[in-house]
Amino acid sequence: MKELNRRDFIKSTTATTASVVTIASGISLTTFAAEPPKESAPVTNEKRWGMLIDVNKLTESNIEDMVNACQEENGWGNEVHSKADQKPSWIKKVKVKDKATGKIDTLPMMCQHCEQPPCVDVCPTNASMKREDGIVLVDRHLCIGCRYCMMACPYGSRSFVHEDLNNQKTHMPRGKGTVEACTLCVHRVDKGGVPACAEAVDSEGVIFGDLYDANSKINQTLKKIQSTQIRADLNLNTGVRYSGI
Amino acid sequence: MKRLLTIFLAAMSIGISAQIHADHHIPNLGEKATEFKDEDKEAHKRPNMSHADSLIMQRKMHPELLLHKRDRTLRQGVRGGRASLEKCVDCHTSVDKDGEHIPVNAPEQFCSTCHQKVGTSIDCFSCHRTTPAEEM
Numbered sequence: 001m002k003e004l005n006r007r008d009f010i011k012s013t014t015a016t017t018a019s020v021v022t023i024a025s026g027i028s029l030t031t032f033a034a035e036p037p038k039e040s041a042p043v044t045n046e047k048r049w050g051m052l053i054d055v056n057k058l059t060e061s062n063i064e065d066m067v068n069a070c071q072e073e074n075g076w077g078n079e080v081h082s083k084a085d086q087k088p089s090w091i092k093k094v095k096v097k098d099k100a101t102g103k104i105d106t107l108p109m110m111c112q113h114c115e116q117p118p119c120v121d122v123c124p125t126n127a128s129m130k131r132e133d134g135i136v137l138v139d140r141h142l143c144i145g146c147r148y149c150m151m152a153c154p155y156g157s158r159s160f161v162h163e164d165l166n167n168q169k170t171h172m173p174r175g176k177g178t179v180e181a182c183t184l185c186v187h188r189v190d191k192g193g194v195p196a197c198a199e200a201v202d203s204e205g206v207i208f209g210d211l212y213d214a215n216s217k218i219n220q221t222l223k224k225i226q227s228t229q230i231r232a233d234l235n236l237n238t239g240v241r242y243s244g245i
Numbered sequence: 246m247k248r249l250l251t252i253f254l255a256a257m258s259i260g261i262s263a264q265i266h267a268d269h270h271i272p273n274l275g276e277k278a279t280e281f282k283d284e285d286k287e288a289h290k291r292p293n294m295s296h297a298d299s300l301i302m303q304r305k306m307h308p309e310l311l312l313h314k315r316d317r318t319l320r321q322g323v324r325g326g327r328a329s330l331e332k333c334v335d336c337h338t339s340v341d342k343d344g345e346h347i348p349v350n351a352p353e354q355f356c357s358t359c360h361q362k363v364g365t366s367i368d369c370f371s372c373h374r375t376t377p378a379e380e381m
Contacts (some may be wrong), residue, residue, distance in 0.1 A: 037325045037327075039317075042317070042323055043322035131321075131322060132321070133322070141315060141316075141319070165372075166348075170331050170374050170378040173372035173373045173374065177371075178372070191324065
């Protein structure tokens with residue numbers, strides 16, 4: 001048990017006071033309709049969101065379900081004017097073959113949400129950014145569409161919007177001239193949910209959770225089984241981990 | 246001479262009335278917002294401020310309010326609260342005669358009535374949805 005120092009004590013008492021305020025305003029909310037809904041607190045680095053993908057437990061159709069769920073959730077894949085290599089792909093099905101044995105693995109590939117993301121290093125406008133809780137995002141308000149991040153990403157997981165779009169999802173604005181990638185369904189995660197792709201797979205194949213939380217399923221599974229980061233040699237410390245490859 | 250003077254005065258008065266009309270140009274508030282107004286509900290009412298002042302504040306400061314919130318939402322994950330472009334669109338879009346929502350940034354719609362007048366060109370809606378979310 002860590003000894004409580006002065007700083008931690010102040011932090012914890014402030015947190016308690018804040019929660020009391022929340023309860024109090026919740027009561028007033030029922031009395032006065034004009035009271036605006038409470039804002040959630042900013043995310044902190046006490047959490048690090050991650051995903052563990054067990055390739056052996058996923059069939060090819062499982063992976064296709066994951067891709068479809070992502071398209072449905074985030075509204076990409078209906079681009080009509082883009083050529084095949086221009087079309088966005090936030091998540092894709094990748095086949096890797098061991099040349100010696102001929103063993104073929106099929107795995108879902110998306111933004112790996114690195115701790116040291118190369119896309120953030122190269123961005124000239126600070127649009128490519130990492131949230132405190134480890135989710136790597138593109139701030140389209142600042143993105144100028146230079147596509148440096150697409151070149152820097154070792155996983156090829158970013159895409160560029162080549163055409164005018166409309167009827168976007170309310171929770172996922174997308175538009176021509178900006179770069180985009182998997183957001184780990186940040187709009188769901190902030191509400192306590194799980195990403196659409198993880199939800200689409202019923203099996204134990206995809207586990208989403210907080211890597212730092214010792215009680216989380218992902219943390220406990222990662223302690224038990226052999227897992228790997230793709231291109232671990234780059235020392236990016238990815239948030240998405242794989243097992244069975 | 247008298248006739249000329251009459252024509253001149255008539256032209257002046259038309260000009261003035263047009264001016265007055267332009268100054269009192271009421272923007273197309275949109276379907277839900279108009280209902281809200283007709284029911285005398287106090288939209289955009291801020292605590293410790295009269296409703297009229299709140300509306301002026303909203304009119305003048307909406308870019309700053311949205312800008313502040315957008316960075317907090319995207320970069321810090323702050324969800325909920327007062328300002329949200331989604332809610333703007335929700336109340337301020339109109340419905341055409343077929344019952345379809347008209348994009349809020351289309352000509353003569355809520356955003357463009359004022360923005361055209363003050364010569365502002367905004368770029369919210371090349372990415373953001375221009376109509377309320379479809380009912381699930």
